[in-house]
Amino acid sequence: MNSLLTTLGQRSKLAAQKLGQLTTVQKNNCLLQMATDLTTNTAIILAENRQDLSRAKENGISESMIDRLCLTDKRIQEMAEGIRQVAALPDPIGVVEKMWRTEDQLLIGQQRVPLGVIGIIFESRPNVTTDAASLCFKSGNAVILRGGKEAFYSNQLLVKLMQQTLRNNQLDPAMIQFVNDTSHAAANELMQLDEYLDVLIPRGGAGLIQRVKNNATVPVIETGTGNNHIYVDSAAQLEMALKIVVNGKTQRPAVCNAVETLLVHEAVAAEFLPMVEQTLTPQHVALRGDALALSHLKQANLATEADWSTEFLDYILAIKVVATIDEAIEHINHYNSKHSEAIVTDSYHNGQKFLKEVDAAAVYINASTRFTDGFKFGLGAEIGISTQKLHARGPMGLEQLTSSKYIIYGDGQIRE
Amino acid sequence: MNSLLTTLGQRSKLAAQKLGQLTTVQKNNCLLQMATDLTTNTAIILAENRQDLSRAKENGISESMIDRLCLTDKRIQEMAEGIRQVAALPDPIGVVEKMWRTEDQLLIGQQRVPLGVIGIIFESRPNVTTDAASLCFKSGNAVILRGGKEAFYSNQLLVKLMQQTLRNNQLDPAMIQFVNDTSHAAANELMQLDEYLDVLIPRGGAGLIQRVKNNATVPVIETGTGNNHIYVDSAAQLEMALKIVVNGKTQRPAVCNAVETLLVHEAVAAEFLPMVEQTLTPQHVALRGDALALSHLKQANLATEADWSTEFLDYILAIKVVATIDEAIEHINHYNSKHSEAIVTDSYHNGQKFLKEVDAAAVYINASTRFTDGFKFGLGAEIGISTQKLHARGPMGLEQLTSSKYIIYGDGQIRE
Numbered sequence: 041m042n043s044l045l046t047t048l049g050q051r052s053k054l055a056a057q058k059l060g061q062l063t064t065v066q067k068n069n070c071l072l073q074m075a076t077d078l079t080t081n082t083a084i085i086l087a088e089n090r091q092d093l094s095r096a097k098e099n100g101i102s103e104s105m106i107d108r109l110c111l112t113d114k115r116i117q118e119m120a121e122g123i124r125q126v127a128a129l130p131d132p133i134g135v136v137e138k139m140w141r142t143e144d145q146l147l148i149g150q151q152r153v154p155l156g157v158i159g160i161i162f163e164s165r166p167n168v169t170t171d172a173a174s175l176c177f178k179s180g181n182a183v184i185l186r187g188g189k190e191a192f193y194s195n196q197l198l199v200k201l202m203q204q205t206l207r208n209n210q211l212d213p214a215m216i217q218f219v220n221d222t223s224h225a226a227a228n229e230l231m232q233l234d235e236y237l238d239v240l241i242p243r244g245g246a247g248l249i250q251r252v253k254n255n256a257t258v259p260v261i262e263t264g265t266g267n268n269h270i271y272v273d274s275a276a277q278l279e280m281a282l283k284i285v286v287n288g289k290t291q292r293p294a295v296c297n298a299v300e301t302l303l304v305h306e307a308v309a310a311e312f313l314p315m316v317e318q319t320l321t322p323q324h325v326a327l328r329g330d331a332l333a334l335s336h337l338k339q340a341n342l343a344t345e346a347d348w349s350t351e352f353l354d355y356i357l358a359i360k361v362v363a364t365i366d367e368a369i370e371h372i373n374h375y376n377s378k379h380s381e382a383i384v385t386d387s388y389h390n391g392q393k394f395l396k397e398v399d400a401a402a403v404y405i406n407a408s409t410r411f412t413d414g415f416k417f418g419l420g421a422e423i424g425i426s427t428q429k430l431h432a433r434g435p436m437g438l439e440q441l442t443s444s445k446y447i448i449y450g451d452g453q454i455r456e
Numbered sequence: 457m458n459s460l461l462t463t464l465g466q467r468s469k470l471a472a473q474k475l476g477q478l479t480t481v482q483k484n485n486c487l488l489q490m491a492t493d494l495t496t497n498t499a500i501i502l503a504e505n506r507q508d509l510s511r512a513k514e515n516g517i518s519e520s521m522i523d524r525l526c527l528t529d530k531r532i533q534e535m536a537e538g539i540r541q542v543a544a545l546p547d548p549i550g551v552v553e554k555m556w557r558t559e560d561q562l563l564i565g566q567q568r569v570p571l572g573v574i575g576i577i578f579e580s581r582p583n584v585t586t587d588a589a590s591l592c593f594k595s596g597n598a599v600i601l602r603g604g605k606e607a608f609y610s611n612q613l614l615v616k617l618m619q620q621t622l623r624n625n626q627l628d629p630a631m632i633q634f635v636n637d638t639s640h641a642a643a644n645e646l647m648q649l650d651e652y653l654d655v656l657i658p659r660g661g662a663g664l665i666q667r668v669k670n671n672a673t674v675p676v677i678e679t680g681t682g683n684n685h686i687y688v689d690s691a692a693q694l695e696m697a698l699k700i701v702v703n704g705k706t707q708r709p710a711v712c713n714a715v716e717t718l719l720v721h722e723a724v725a726a727e728f729l730p731m732v733e734q735t736l737t738p739q740h741v742a743l744r745g746d747a748l749a750l751s752h753l754k755q756a757n758l759a760t761e762a763d764w765s766t767e768f769l770d771y772i773l774a775i776k777v778v779a780t781i782d783e784a785i786e787h788i789n790h791y792n793s794k795h796s797e798a799i800v801t802d803s804y805h806n807g808q809k810f811l812k813e814v815d816a817a818a819v820y821i822n823a824s825t826r827f828t829d830g831f832k833f834g835l836g837a838e839i840g841i842s843t844q845k846l847h848a849r850g851p852m853g854l855e856q857l858t859s860s861k862y863i864i865y866g867d868g869q870i871r872e
Contacts, residue, residue: 057789061813142834146823153815155845238845259675259846280868287870373473395863397477399569407562407866416871417862418558429571429654429859430675431847443845446833447811450823452696454703455832 044221045229048184049236051214052157056182059215060154064131066209071127071174074205075120078170081201082116088193089166096190104294108165109190119170126174129420132438133180136447147449152442154180156238159230160423161186161252163244166194172243173202173216175423179441182215184237186230188244189222196220231256239431243424246351261432263424266296266379267351268409271368271394273385274307280406281384282315285357287408288382290323294353296425297380297412301348301358303368309336309361316359325355332361348375365390369397376400378427380409401427401434460637461645464600465652467630468573472598475631476570480547482625487543487590490621491536494586497617498532504609505582512606520710524581525606535586542590545836548854549596552863563865568858570596572654575646577602577668579660582610588659589618589632591839595857598631600653602646604660605638612636647672655847659840662767677848679840682712682795683767684825687784687810689801690723696822697800698731701773703824704798706739710769712841713796713828717764717774719784725752725777732775741771748777764791781806785813792816794843796825817843817850 078085089111096106132152139149158181162168169185176183187195196218203213219226231240234257241261242252252260270288272281288299304312313336317327327333327340328347334340340359347358348371362368365383372381382404383394391405402412412435414422419437426432432440494501505527512522548568555565574597578584585601592599603611612634619629635642647656650673657677658668668676686704688697704715720728729752733743743749743756744763750756756775763774764787778784781799788797798820799810807821818828828851830838835853842848848856 057815140834142827142832144827144832146827146832148833259844277868283868283870291871399473400861402862402864404864404866407864407869408871410871411558411560411562411864411869412862416558416560416562417564418556428675430677433859434862443849445816446818446828446850448818448820448823448827450820450827452693452699453823453827454699455707455824455826 045219045226045233048217048219049157049233052182052184052217053236055212055214056154056157058212059177059182060133060180062180062211064133067131067178067180068127070205070209070211071123071178073209074170074174074202075123075127077201077205078120078123078198079117082113085116085194085197085201086111086113088197091193092191101190105164105190109194111166111194115167119167122167122171123174126178126421129178129438131178132442137444144453145451146453149447150444151447152439153445155441155443157182157184157236158441159184159186159233159237159240159258161227161230161240161242161244161248163188163248164190166191166198168243169195169198170202172423173199175421175438175441177215179438181441182217184217184219184230186219186227192222228255231258234258241424261424261426261436262428263426264296265351265377265427266298266409266412266425267301267349267375267377268297268299268380268382269301269303269372269376270299270382270384270409271303271362271365271372272305272308272312273365273383273387273390274305275387275390276305276308276312276384277386278308278312278315281312282319284382284384284406284408285316286319286323287410289320289325289357290355291408291410293355295410296351297409298353299357299382299409300350300352301360301375303360303362303371304333305365305368306332306361306363309333313337313359320357323355325357327357327359329359330361333359351377365393369394373397373399379425380404380412382407382409401425461635461642461649464633464635465573465649468598468600468633469652471628471630472570472573474628475593475598476549476572476596478596478627480549483547483594483596484543486621486625486627487539487594489625490586490590490618491539491543493617493621494536494539494614495533498529501532501610501613501617502527502529504613507609508607517606521580521606525610527582527610531583535583538583538587539590542594542837545594545854547594548858553860560869561867562869565863566860567863568855569861571857571859573598573600573652574857575600575602575649575653575656575674577643577646577656577658577660577664579604579664580606582607582614584659585611585614586618588839589615591837591854591857593631595854597857598633600633600635600646602635602643608638644671647674650674657840677840677842677852678844679842680712681767681793681843682714682825682828682841683717683765683791683793684713684715684796684798685717685719685788685792686715686798686800686825687719687778687781687788688721688724688728689781689799689803689806690721691803691806692721692724692728692800693802694724694728694731697728698735700798700800700822700824701732702735702739703826705736705741705773706771707824707826709771711826712767713825714769715773715798715825716766716768717776717791719776719778719787720749721781721784722748722777722779725749729753729775736773739771741773743773743775745775746777749775767793781809785810789813789815795841796820796828798823798825817841
């Protein structure tokens with residue numbers, strides 16, 4: 041075992057015990073100070089970020105990656121503002137969600153407690169560092185952050201600044217730690233740090249998620265992949281359906297809650313598909329339809345079997361015409377990644393049926409899948425969007441970073 | 457991949473989709489019929505059970521194991537009664553736990569849905585078959601049961617009978633399936649049936665749990681191991697403390713919520729430890745104390761370091777004298793298996809401190825740890841006691857066999 045990872049793990053475990061016992065005021069004061077210290081140190085953060093950027097340019101990294109990597113005055117202020125928002129959220133720790141008296145006259149409550157130590161493996165955006173660290177801290181969890189090598193200098197400094205704030209608040213700096221080694225070997229060891237890590241959350245593309253799933257022995261919360269559908273029912277208002285399809289596909293195609301496949305009921309295909317083409321083609325969206333869809337489209341290509349399973353994350357939309365809502369639901373449940381699914385309909389029965397039978401973290405009637413997001417859902421924050429069924433499903437806020445403990449008040453009861 | 461397991465997995469996955477859509481009445485009627493069919497077939501169940509028993513005796517299995525294996529008229533009636541109790545429980549599926557309107561005027565609800573397909577690996581007691589199958593069925597999950605080889609004939613017949621009831625109700629018999637192969641290889645393949653299993657729950661001794669943890673790639677809910685403590689505080693009522701210690705240790709020593717280590721504050725050790733010895737020695741409990749404890753005990757042996765970590769599951773009690781409540785909490789958090797922990801005290805401050813600082817699934821003031829149980833907690837059922845922090849912690853009832861899905865009602869919202 042890599043001694044770096046073991047040392048980080050041991051320190052985190054000790055720090056987590058102390059962090060779990062802090063008061064809400066202690067945590068909030070420290071978070072607010074972190075936000076201030078971040079903006080005060082804007083100049084040195086930008087200097088470290090320039091190191092990452094110049095290395096990225098040398099390595100011929102793509103423009104969109106460079107954009108994600110790049111910090112500015114404004115972005116640092118936004119990061120600080122993000123931390124202040126986390127400070128303003130209600131503290132989930134200590135909340136007793138329900139309490140009841142049993143037949144034996146025990147008073148039993150279920151209380152929220154931290155998970156312990158959380159590992160986060162993420163890719164290029166440095167704002168994930170402060171974002172994830174503040175959410176873990178507020179929910180009473182120690183965190184070990186392992187960012188991508190592209191943002192190494194930025195991430196390292198951001199963690200150092202947060203650790204300095206912890207020290208200034210007489211707190212253990214190991215409450216927020218950084219893996220100072222960007223090798224794959226170090227990442228793999230983090231994934232197997234069972235003795236110290238309670239959960240591992242990967243944040244990034246499908247490749248990262250798959251690598252974590254394959255290598256982790258620590259419990260993983262799978263996030264991210266969204267092969268999402270919009271089904272336009274025979275009873276849809278087509279103007280509303282068009283708005284929702286355009287929004288789902290083009291408002292931000294590279295994110296996990298964008299739409300990848302459009303399913304259209306055959307009764308409205310002849311009217312609706314030309315509307316879709318006329319709106320999306322000028323926006324440079326490539327359409328890939330099945331044979332029936334192609335009969336209503338001028339410039340689309342034939343979709344392949346692989347297209348139905350693909351999360352394009354791009355200006356590409358697969359289109360299939362279905363004969364019934366059952367065929368649409370069957371297609372979705374077969375090909376989707378259980379993320380976000382929408383029906384557009386004015387039929388009460390079909391709407392309720394879709395909600396009931398489609399298997400996904402978020403199922404919509406008459407709204408864009410782009411709303412699947414912790415902030416838009418009103419959770420106040422988001423550490424990721426879980427696509428698994430255990431522990432947490434859908435957008436994860438502070439509550440999803442907690443566990444529970446039963447607290448039992450007795451007066452001498454024994455079991456007969 | 458073993459074709460048996462793959463076939464079972466495929467069938468379960470299909471069956472789970474249908475099971476998740478059944479109404480509560482359909483599920484309850486089928487469960488009540490299963491209970492009746494069980495008692496109607498008592499004679500053939502006992503015949504199969506006799507095969508298991510005679511093979512067990514040939515193999516020189518211990519008396520206590522044979523007792524767990526043995527079915528009787530009365531035990532079969534109890535199994536049927538258990539199924540009827542599950543039928544009587546509220547159906548968790550479809551419940552919308554909360555619903556709120558967001559800033560965008562979306563109406564979002566969080567609805568309980570089944571997990572999907574659950575694997576259960578268990579040891580000798582055949583009643584686990586009907587118990588686990590009925591809980592999974594009621595919570596809308598298909599189940600694949602893999603019992604110990606000692607109870608092979610009994611388990612196999614019990615599943616056949618339940619499948620017959622499913623068929624008689626025009627339901628897919630694959631909703632409840634049995635692994636017809638008791639080899640370790642088949643068990644290991646079940647543990648890696650990622651494509652079809654949503655979760656795996658081992659029910660049995662520490663050896664089984666460890667084997668599952670080491671081999672499973674399917675998400676596991678760890679159950680069972682209980683290295684539990686009672687801390688008798690300086691402010692304890694000693695008569696109450698004695699009753700709780702005796703109950704925790706002797707009422708049923710072989711179960712996971714029994715007590716293994718007694719911690720006693722030094723201020724009451726001289727008075728309390730002789731009381732403990734006088735009560736427990738006639739009940740054949742062997743005491744193993746640290747040096748301080750031995751100074752107050754006549755017939756105890758010196759405890760070794762290993763004793764503090766051991767779940768004896770036997771008439772053995774380790775005893776340590778502590779100088780402070782902090783020392784007690786530190787000892788517990790270091791050695792415990794995060795199952796059940798109790799303090800006996802009349803100090804308000806110490807009681808609240810213990811509840812807050814001890815890390816375990818269930819933490820008690822002035823009551824026996826033996827209450828950690830789904831039925832005693834009022835959950836109406838129990839599939840196991842989770843000792844992990846993810847997904848479920850402590851006694852698991854029907855609700856812990858579910859996941860959730862966000863259902864979102866819109867009226868054309870798109871994201872700006």
